[in-house]
Amino acid sequence: MSTVTTPVRIRIEPERASESLRRIREEVVAANGEVALDLSLLARIDSSALREMELLARAAEEKNAKPAVHGANIEIYKVLKLARLSERFRFVD
Amino acid sequence: MSEKVPPPQLSEERIAYLEGLVSQARTAAAAFSQCTQEDVDRIVKPMVLAGLEKAQYLARLAIEETKIGVLEDKAIKNMVATEFVYNYVKDKRTVGVIREDPEHGLLELAEPIGVIFSLLPITNPTSTVLFKCIMAIKTRNAVIFSPHPSAWRCCSEAVKIMYETAVKHGAPEGVFTCLESHTLQDNAYLMHHKDVGLIDATGGPGAVKAAYSSGKPALGVGPGNTPVYLDKTADLDMAVVDIITSKTFDNGTICASEQTVVIDDEVYDRVLRKFEELGAHICNEKETELLGRTVIDPATGYMQPMAVGQRATDIARFIGLKVAPDIKLLVAPIKGVGREHPLSVEKLFPVLAVYRAKSTDEALKVCVDVNHAGGLGHTAVVFSNNEEVVRKFGDMINAGRIIVNSPGSIGALGGVYNDMVPTFSFGCGTGGGNSTTDNVNVYHYLNIKRMARRTQAHMWFRVPNQIYFNMKAVENLRNFPSRSTIIITNPALEAIGHADVVRRALPPETQVRVTIIPDAEPDIKIIAQGVEALNFYKADQIVALGGGSVIDAAKIMKLKYESPEADLEELAAPFLDIRKRVVQYPTEKVNHSRLIAISTTSGTGSEVTPFAVMTDKERNIKVTLADYSLTPDVAIVDPQFVMSMPKGLTVDTGVDCLTHALEAGVSIFASPYTDSNAMMAIRLVFKYLPESYENPQDEEARTMMHNAACIAAIAFSNASVGVNHALAHAFGARFGVAHGRANALMLPHVIAYNASVPTKFMPSPNQRAYVAHKKYAMMADLIGLGGHTVQEKVQRLIGTTERLLDRLGVPRSIAELGIPKDEFERALPELVKNAFDDPSWRSNPRMPLISELTELYWKAYHGRTAAYADAAQERQEAEAILV
Numbered sequence: 001m002s003t004v005t006t007p008v009r010i011r012i013e014p015e016r017a018s019e020s021l022r023r024i025r026e027e028v029v030a031a032n033g034e035v036a037l038d039l040s041l042l043a044r045i046d047s048s049a050l051r052e053m054e055l056l057a058r059a060a061e062e063k064n065a066k067p068a069v070h071g072a073n074i075e076i077y078k079v080l081k082l083a084r085l086s087e088r089f090r091f092v093d
Numbered sequence: 094m095s096e097k098v099p100p101p102q103l104s105e106e107r108i109a110y111l112e113g114l115v116s117q118a119r120t121a122a123a124a125f126s127q128c129t130q131e132d133v134d135r136i137v138k139p140m141v142l143a144g145l146e147k148a149q150y151l152a153r154l155a156i157e158e159t160k161i162g163v164l165e166d167k168a169i170k171n172m173v174a175t176e177f178v179y180n181y182v183k184d185k186r187t188v189g190v191i192r193e194d195p196e197h198g199l200l201e202l203a204e205p206i207g208v209i210f211s212l213l214p215i216t217n218p219t220s221t222v223l224f225k226c227i228m229a230i231k232t233r234n235a236v237i238f239s240p241h242p243s244a245w246r247c248c249s250e251a252v253k254i255m256y257e258t259a260v261k262h263g264a265p266e267g268v269f270t271c272l273e274s275h276t277l278q279d280n281a282y283l284m285h286h287k288d289v290g291l292i293d294a295t296g297g298p299g300a301v302k303a304a305y306s307s308g309k310p311a312l313g314v315g316p317g318n319t320p321v322y323l324d325k326t327a328d329l330d331m332a333v334v335d336i337i338t339s340k341t342f343d344n345g346t347i348c349a350s351e352q353t354v355v356i357d358d359e360v361y362d363r364v365l366r367k368f369e370e371l372g373a374h375i376c377n378e379k380e381t382e383l384l385g386r387t388v389i390d391p392a393t394g395y396m397q398p399m400a401v402g403q404r405a406t407d408i409a410r411f412i413g414l415k416v417a418p419d420i421k422l423l424v425a426p427i428k429g430v431g432r433e434h435p436l437s438v439e440k441l442f443p444v445l446a447v448y449r450a451k452s453t454d455e456a457l458k459v460c461v462d463v464n465h466a467g468g469l470g471h472t473a474v475v476f477s478n479n480e481e482v483v484r485k486f487g488d489m490i491n492a493g494r495i496i497v498n499s500p501g502s503i504g505a506l507g508g509v510y511n512d513m514v515p516t517f518s519f520g521c522g523t524g525g526g527n528s529t530t531d532n533v534n535v536y537h538y539l540n541i542k543r544m545a546r547r548t549q550a551h552m553w554f555r556v557p558n559q560i561y562f563n564m565k566a567v568e569n570l571r572n573f574p575s576r577s578t579i580i581i582t583n584p585a586l587e588a589i590g591h592a593d594v595v596r597r598a599l600p601p602e603t604q605v606r607v608t609i610i611p612d613a614e615p616d617i618k619i620i621a622q623g624v625e626a627l628n629f630y631k632a633d634q635i636v637a638l639g640g641g642s643v644i645d646a647a648k649i650m651k652l653k654y655e656s657p658e659a660d661l662e663e664l665a666a667p668f669l670d671i672r673k674r675v676v677q678y679p680t681e682k683v684n685h686s687r688l689i690a691i692s693t694t695s696g697t698g699s700e701v702t703p704f705a706v707m708t709d710k711e712r713n714i715k716v717t718l719a720d721y722s723l724t725p726d727v728a729i730v731d732p733q734f735v736m737s738m739p740k741g742l743t744v745d746t747g748v749d750c751l752t753h754a755l756e757a758g759v760s761i762f763a764s765p766y767t768d769s770n771a772m773m774a775i776r777l778v779f780k781y782l783p784e785s786y787e788n789p790q791d792e793e794a795r796t797m798m799h800n801a802a803c804i805a806a807i808a809f810s811n812a813s814v815g816v817n818h819a820l821a822h823a824f825g826a827r828f829g830v831a832h833g834r835a836n837a838l839m840l841p842h843v844i845a846y847n848a849s850v851p852t853k854f855m856p857s858p859n860q861r862a863y864v865a866h867k868k869y870a871m872m873a874d875l876i877g878l879g880g881h882t883v884q885e886k887v888q889r890l891i892g893t894t895e896r897l898l899d900r901l902g903v904p905r906s907i908a909e910l911g912i913p914k915d916e917f918e919r920a921l922p923e924l925v926k927n928a929f930d931d932p933s934w935r936s937n938p939r940m941p942l943i944s945e946l947t948e949l950y951w952k953a954y955h956g957r958t959a960a961y962a963d964a965a966q967e968r969q970e971a972e973a974i975l976v
Contacts, residue, residue, distance in 0.1 A: 044127045045124065045127070046124050046265060046266075047120050047121050047123075047124035047125075047265035047266045047267055047268075048266060050120045050123060050124055051117075054116075054120070078126070079124060079126060079127060080123075082119070082123035083120050083123035083124075084288070
């Protein structure tokens with residue numbers, strides 16, 4: 001019998017998106033690879049946060065994991081697509 | 094990772110470095126895509142101010158590093174690249190909706206390109222950076238710059254100034270990057286990278302060619318070789334000053350600057366004197382020869398790079414030419430264009446070739462030669478006050494920029510001497526191996542998305558000015574004054590006295606002549622005879638008394654009488670949409686006449702239609718004309734002329750009328766206006782055609798059928814017919830079957846066909862859904878056939894139509910006509926081909942496939958439909974209605 005663990009769901013605050021993502025990468029992803037990002041509060045995403053998303057995806061891939069993303073609006077989704085990051089995350093809703 | 098295998102010689106570290114640049118730019122571009130118009134405008138303005146502030150500083154850096162050009166001019170270039178470009182772009186919309194055309198339902202939306210890879214030239218390094226950075230920010234793109242190796246420091250400093258200002262005001266980090274010292278392999282790697290959306294190559298021919306060869310979308314600026322024609326009518330003082338200003342600007346480094354000036358013989362000496370007075374050195378033959386073999390590489394025929402952007406005095410000193418210390422330009426007379434005349438090519442330094450032309454023709458020819466000697470698509474200049482010469486020059490020269498009475502280089506940059514778009518990239522069109530002849534600007538840095546909303550096509554409803562109907566309606570002829578009237582009719586109608594009835598109804602003062610034509614589709618000779626009669630009697634009125642053939646003949650006679658030059662064959666050219674047709678009917682008329690059509694059959698409705706058919710027997714062709722100008726001015730629908738119509742004709746024309754109404758009712762051009770006519774015609778036909786047929790003297794039935802034919806024709810004149818007519822035309826022509834009977838053979842099968850889900854929908858902007866089956870159901874309701882579902886109603890309409898055809902005694906299958914199956918089978922390919930060529934089906938609700946036409950013909954061969962065979966109950970009900 002296998003057990004399924006639900007990854008921790010972390011809401012990203014717009015004011016400190018880049019910093020939060022870095023911390024998540026260093027603390028959560030580095031530990032077990034699994035994470036669920038809640039982007040529902042983000043109306044936009046800047047380039048430094050995007051770079052952190054990329055590093056986070058890479059860190060998760062090293063652990064054979066694919067981070068989940070919740071609540072990304074269509075604008076954010078398109079930005080992730082343009083940055084070629086959309087395939088590296090699971091979009092949950 | 095990149096899409097293609099990187100070229101050799103790139104180390105893993107180098108690839109990682111290049112990938113890092115692309116990744117950074119891609120991320121920046123993605124983030125930038127969220128910015129609004131206000132955001133980007135807020136960033137652009139301080140960038141422009143920073144560029145202006147640093148104009149002289151950057152110019153100095155460029156001069157120190159490249160050793161090319163003039164400090165003051167480079168500073169001016171930097172200012173033009175910022176201030177003038179800003180002036181052009183500041184109010185331009187480059188984000189979201191950039192243009193709206195509500196009248197046509199069109200909207201243009203901007204989509205950034207993403208990552209642009211940009212090559213920078215040695216000749217205009219910093220100004221090009223400033224220009225491209227402003228364009229990129231205005232359009233939300235990220236740029237990776239690759240400067241010319243000998244201009245790297247000044248370019249990277251210019252990029253840094255622009256980048257820091259942009260990021261400070263809200264641009265994403267990484268929006269601009271500049272390659273450090275690099276190789277051609279680096280450029281090749283980036284040109285092929287899948288994340289690079291566009292290559293903007295401003296540089297030498299090699300760089301431009303590499304960009305275009307990469308397979309990526311590219312903006313490449315080709316080389317120039319600007320010819321100048323100095324015509325004898327020009328303002329010579331202005332021309333000489335302009336040429337010197339332009340050719341010495343930044344020591345001639347702008348590729349749009351003048352290269353060879355072709356001067357009319359009459360003013361040649363004066364022009365050269367003026368050059369000399371203003372600081373040019375006029376070379377003698379020996380000096381010209383020396384220049385030619387030193388500043389131009391004899392091996393390649395191209396300019397020597399070491400001369401590019403150097404002062405005239407330095408060039409003279411270098412090659413051992415003795416000139417005054419303050420000369421600014423070396424003017425070298427040449428005698429032709431080509432390799433034997435080395436100075437006839439592009440020279441990006443202050444050496445100007447001049448040519449003495451004996452005539453305008455010779456001058457233009459030499460300009461064309463210069464244009465073709467490496468300058469195609471770029472820039473050309475003409476100084477002239479003769480507009481004819483200016484236009485001729487424009488016609489003869491292939492150049493994206495044809496500068497009139499102003500300096501070539503500064504003129505081509507735009508915004509200073511003219512209102513062209515300011516730029517530092519000149520598109521050279523296909524002549525220069527480029528995709529555009531434009532002055533490259535912000536719109537070339539965008540993907541422009543066109544949103545086109547569904548528009549409602551303008552429809553129409555056109556009928557004759559006046560229609561008189563009911564018994565004795567012919568008496569209304571007395572309301573139409575005429576000096577000379579020609580009655581066109583056929584022998585039978587003349588014989589039974591119908592022509593006399595018409596004659597008596599005309600006003601007594603009218604001179605009346607009768608022209609008898611055969612009762613058959615009119616031939617071109619008959620038309621010609623009729624026109625001759627109209628001319629001879631100077632007719633001002635034509636009364637067509639007859640069926641479709643006579644009325645069609647009269648329509649064509651009127652056309653040729655009023656517009657003798659009308660080419661009937663040309664007017665018969667096919668068209669898809671009458672409003673967009675290629676051929677226009679004549680509007681200028683040498684004669685004027687009124688056409689009154691009196692129909693003597695109840696079917697074709699030619700008295701109200703804009704169509705006419707004739708044959709050219711000599712050439713064995715059929716000419717079908719269609720134009721609303723052919724529609725008779727007056728229609729008279731008087732049943733007295735159909736009371737004696739034979740039974741066979743009653744059936745043929747009656748079924749034709751029913752087919753017109755059914756097809757107009759489901760046509761893709763059907764409208765509420767045509768529907769009202771089509772539906773009423775259907776109702777009248779089902780009610781009165783059997784009566785007309787069985788009781789020919791029933792005045793009410795004849796009257797109503799006569800009206801039905803006319804209003805069905807009004808419907809199909811505006812909505813057209815359909816596939817039934819296409820099938821019937823081809824079949825009738827091949828087997829000599831009357832049109833009405835041919836229609837009858839196809840009719841039930843075509844209803845069933847149109848009522849089912851199409852294999853292929855017909856493009857029909859006027860329709861919001863496929864409605865043919867619902868329209869048939871509506872027709873069934875109208876004639877009271879009952880049924881609960883659309884399908885039931887359609888089945889009942891088919892069954893009722895079949896019962897009507899049975900009752901009229903028309904053959905119900907092609908087999909019944911006595912056509913053997915093998916003969917029919919042999920004829921079938923040609924029949925289908927002709928039916929598909931027939932324009933009638935183009936308004937059919939369902940687009941027929943060739944295989945479907947074949948199937949319909951086979952169904953017609955075998956006869957009755959499944960609906961007929963299976964629906965006994967419906968048949969009984971239908972019979973009850975018909976009775």
